[in-house]
Amino acid sequence: MRPGLRLGMDAALRERIERAVETHALINAIKHEGEADLGAIMGPLMGEHPDFREYGDRIPEIAGPVVAAVNDLEHEARRARLEELDPGALAELEAEAEPETEHPLPELPNADAYDQIRMRCAPNPNGPWHLGHARMPAVIGTYKDRYDGWFCIRFDDTDPETKRPDLDAYDAILEDVAYLGFEPDAVYRASDRLELYYDRARELIERGGAYTCSCDAETFSALKNDGEACPHREKDPETVAAEFEAMIDGEYDPGEMVLRVRTDIEHKNPALRDWVAFRMIDTPHPRETASEYRCWPMLDFQSGIDDHEIGITHIIRGIDLQDSAKRQQFLYDYFDWAYPEVIHWGHVQVEGYGVPLSTSSIAALIADGDLDGWDDPRAPTLASLRRRGIRGDAIVEAMIQLGTSTSNVDLSMSTIYANNRERIDADADRYFYVREGERMPISDTDPIARPPIHPEYDRGTREIPVDDAVLVESDDLPAVGERVWLKGLGPVRRTDDGFVGTDDDIEAVRSGELSVIHWVPADASVSVTLRTPEGDVSGRAEPGLADVAPDEVLQFERVGFARIDTTDPEIVAYFAHP
Numbered sequence: 420m421r422p423g424l425r426l427g428m429d430a431a432l433r434e435r436i437e438r439a440v441e442t443h444a445l446i447n448a449i450k451h452e453g454e455a456d457l458g459a460i461m462g463p464l465m466g467e468h469p470d471f472r473e474y475g476d477r478i479p480e481i482a483g484p485v486v487a488a489v490n491d492l493e494h495e496a497r498r499a500r501l502e503e504l505d506p507g508a509l510a511e512l513e514a515e516a517e518p519e520t521e522h523p524l525p526e527l528p529n530a531d532a533y534d535q536i537r538m539r540c541a542p543n544p545n546g547p548w549h550l551g552h553a554r555m556p557a558v559i560g561t562y563k564d565r566y567d568g569w570f571c572i573r574f575d576d577t578d579p580e581t582k583r584p585d586l587d588a589y590d591a592i593l594e595d596v597a598y599l600g601f602e603p604d605a606v607y608r609a610s611d612r613l614e615l616y617y618d619r620a621r622e623l624i625e626r627g628g629a630y631t632c633s634c635d636a637e638t639f640s641a642l643k644n645d646g647e648a649c650p651h652r653e654k655d656p657e658t659v660a661a662e663f664e665a666m667i668d669g670e671y672d673p674g675e676m677v678l679r680v681r682t683d684i685e686h687k688n689p690a691l692r693d694w695v696a697f698r699m700i701d702t703p704h705p706r707e708t709a710s711e712y713r714c715w716p717m718l719d720f721q722s723g724i725d726d727h728e729i730g731i732t733h734i735i736r737g738i739d740l741q742d743s744a745k746r747q748q749f750l751y752d753y754f755d756w757a758y759p760e761v762i763h764w765g766h767v768q769v770e771g772y773g774v775p776l777s778t779s780s781i782a783a784l785i786a787d788g789d790l791d792g793w794d795d796p797r798a799p800t801l802a803s804l805r806r807r808g809i810r811g812d813a814i815v816e817a818m819i820q821l822g823t824s825t826s827n828v829d830l831s832m833s834t835i836y837a838n839n840r841e842r843i844d845a846d847a848d849r850y851f852y853v854r855e856g857e858r859m860p861i862s863d864t865d866p867i868a869r870p871p872i873h874p875e876y877d878r879g880t881r882e883i884p885v886d887d888a889v890l891v892e893s894d895d896l897p898a899v900g901e902r903v904w905l906k907g908l909g910p911v912r913r914t915d916d917g918f919v920g921t922d923d924d925i926e927a928v929r930s931g932e933l934s935v936i937h938w939v940p941a942d943a944s945v946s947v948t949l950r951t952p953e954g955d956v957s958g959r960a961e962p963g964l965a966d967v968a969p970d971e972v973l974q975f976e977r978v979g980f981a982r983i984d985t986t987d988p989e990i991v992a993y994f995a996h997p
């Protein structure tokens with residue numbers, strides 16, 4: 420198969436290279452508590468073994484399977500193996516290892532000043548959550564546990580028109596939160612709380628903090644940008660109160676009347692000058708209970724009032740929303756309330772998806788039929804990750820590691836996958852799976868293959884009937900006359916008629932003479948559609964898969980982990996990760 424490998428390299432040298440690669444791969448993997456990276460170990464390997472350099476171009480091919488085998492091991496198994504190979508290196512690693520940071524998140528500001536830490540996650544329910552949305556519940560849920568605090572989900576759903584709520588999204592989001600492993604202490608829907616916002620607005624008017632304004636948007640904008648008050652700013656409070664009641668009663672058309680907070684018309688930041696607190700919207704709210712309201716608060720008013728009413732002590736919001744706190748500060752000053760502590764964080768970007776991390780973009784792709792739904796494996800949504808068999812806490816751990824800094828951060832899917840692999844690997848039974856298999860008649864082998872159910876845990880073996888033909892992937896197919904090792908079965912040679920068993924020893928695999936390839940019985944195997952983020956893959960799995968129940972997470976050897984989604988009428992599995 421690989422004639423070049425056998426030229427000029429004797430078995431002893433090859434063995435030395437393999438052991439050195441294994442040692443460095445173990446060190447690399449243990450150090451980072453993740454997978455060993457071939458690129459990262461080449462430098463140290465060559466530095467320590469200058470005599471390998473002349474074989475430099477062949478080393479990656481020898482090292483690949485060795486690194487893969489190391490990556491298949493659990494952390495503990497890696498330590499044990501390194502202890503055998505190079506106890507000194509293990510001791511050195513453990514001396515270097517820093518004490519584990521107990522809290523990857525910073526302390527909350529002024530946490531001691533509050534009897535109870537109270538935080539909120541305030542989504543707009545305009546669709547189920549994409550992956551980026553997991554960050555808020557992950558972080559505030561973690562703070563809740565750490566400070567024995569409290570958190571709520573508050574649906575800020577007071578824009579029935581441009582950010583129109585999706586009625587299914589309320590429950591979908593609560594399911595997403597539960598999937599991440601958190602249970603909110605309370606759930607609010609802002610559209611249930613209009614009467615409260617009206618009452619606070621009435622109070623604000625009494626305190627001289629707001630006025631009704633019938634300027635058209637353009638006129639007001641021009642005045643505001645020049646730092647000039649409009650004629651309505653000095654209206655007497657009785658007129659303002661009456662006009663606000665007329666707004667509540669729906670007596671104006673959209674754009675005809677707004678309620679503005681009286682801030683500082685000459686404020687150096689024009690965005691803070693006399694901002695709109697309430698406006699008229701004709702489109703009925705999709706929730707039946709809120710469908711009669713026409714006078715709706717803007718988000719800064721609604722969330723500012725709610726944060727105080729609900730007793731929020733710490734707010735986390737995006738760095739691009741710094742003006743919100745400044746706008747709301749005017750309200751808090753009128754009411755003489757203390758503003759909560761605020762943490763502004765940067766955006767999180769997720770690498771590894773072709774679909775943008777945006778609720779409206781995903782909704783549009785679903786509407787156009789380009790995605791099958793919110794849980795399509797190609798969608799960067801929590802529903803999709805759940806369906807693929809990824810544990811919510813694997814996502815939470817990755818989100819926590821991003822911290823809360825003001826800079827933008829990249830979340831790599833490989834971190835989530837590595838976290839998940841740690842959680843599922845031990846329980847995932849192994850199965851053979853062959854994509855686009857080529858049928859090869861086979862003779863002179865054992866009639867039944869008995870590979871282990873799991874390579875690292877003694878859970879016994881599975882039985883795979885060989886029959887009289889097997890399927891192997893075309894890329895794995897050896898040339899006529901060449902030999903390969905059918906995994907779990909044994910060595911065969913390809914002849915003009917198919918595979919014929921040989922008497923090669925397993926040593927031929929260890930020495931690299933024979934490649935190990937995957938196979939399934941041609942006739943007894945079962946058809947499996949594997950749905951992946953890159954699209955659907957058709958293939959066939961060993962017959963034992965027919966007995967697997969939906970929801971089970973397993974590993975298709977060499978392909979990766981997958982969750983069985985359905986078995987009827989045919990088996991469909993969702994790919995999790997390698």
Ligand SMILES: [Zn+2]
Nearest residue numbers: 632634649651
């Ligand atoms: Zn005006």
